[in-house]
Amino acid sequence: MHVTDWMQRIDLQKEIQEVYLHTFLFKLGIKLVAIFLPFYILELGFEISTVFLFFLAYYSTYIFFSWINAVICSKIGYKHTMLLASPFILLFYLGLRHVETQPMLLGLALIGGISYNLYWTGMNPELGESSEEESREEETGFFLSMPQIAAIISPIVGGLILTVFDFNTLFLSSAALIGASFTPFLLTREHYEGMELNIKQYLEQYEAKDFLTFFLKGYNSIGVKMLWPVYLAVVIGGSLNIGGAGSIMALGSAATSIMIGKITTKTNQEKIVLTGMIIAALSYIGMSIVTTPVTAFTVSLINGIGYTAGNVPIYSKAVNHAEQEDLIEYFAVREFALGLGRISAVLITIAAFATFQGDLRFLAAFSSIALSVIGTGYIGSKM
Secondary structure (H helix, E strand, C coil), X not given: CCHHHHHHHCCCCCXXXXXXXXXXXXHHHHHHHHHHHHHHHHHCCCCHHHHHHHHHHHHHHHHHHHHHHHHHHHHHCHHHHXXXXXXXXXXXXXXXXXXXXXXXXXXXXXXXXXXXXXXXXXXXXXXHHHCCHHHHHHHHHHHHHHHHHHHHHHHHHHHHXXXXXXXXXXXXXXXXXXXXXXXXXXXXXXXXXXXXXXXXXXXXCCCHHHHHHHHXXXXXXXHHHHHHHHHHHHHXXXXXXXXXXXXXXXXXXXXXXXXXXXXXXXXXXXXXXXXXXXXXXXXXXXXXXXXXHHHHHHHHHHHHHHHHHHHHHHHHHXXXXXXXXXXXXXXXXHHHHHHHHHHHHHHHHHHHHHHCCCHHHHHHHHHHHHHHHHHHXXXXXXX
């Protein structure tokens, strides 16, 4: 990918470009913090069980608010929905600076979950409206690569901020970048297509494969959102090591998402999805046994490459299906399925930690993630 290719992408007169720019800045902000959240909770003196409860509270909101947020989106439009979510997302990060008790932490988890669910209820349909069907795979690749490119920078920068300053500075930096990311949406028109909501009629024609794929994707996303950061904090330690592992994973993801977006066709989609997810599944097993920063970086890179290779075609198919049906309804059901999968994964992880001791706890939890990744590859390839 030449630099001129990226320069051509940044053209806010084309609406897909505003999505790219927003996504880059937005992810630059949240990735400063994301991999350090379990580390932060543990540093506050809470137990690992509190980390799990935090994520359980956070993702439970996806179950209860996906349809409510879809109704809001249908009334005010995609971009306005994202803008509405922005102050609550900022409140979530700024509030984390002042956590003192477990109820306060879990309350912020609820605020974060509701606001992010609202944000994605607007963002996913916006991509569907802004992208072109004939170049959907390539544009999906770019869309998914933008946050990964931001994530190459953010975790290691976050680690440096923690080394030199503190979590207070980290959360403030994150909030500033997130706030700035929404300015591109003030430059172009709003979309109001596909605003009619009829969930009963919609579900009668909804594909079960799509729902199950998203459920499994939600399940295995807990691997990198919660379980791997917890493992890094407990076993590897050190903010620079944690941030470095996140950056290496994003490096593999960014390079792969661009490449896969260019080479994926209808004839090779299934093979790419299955191959990528098998590699990712093996990397999750590897995550449960690494003990040094170098091996953690290696398995992170492999995971980023494998999972992204499988995910780009699946997400591209999802956008195509959504555009053929009803954008808001499709992605509302998707968010519900993702949330249900994530809650299931957190509960299984809690059960694994209650049943086993020592390293077996992580091995059991990561093994369940690996199995769900293989399931994602098999069912997702047939969407």
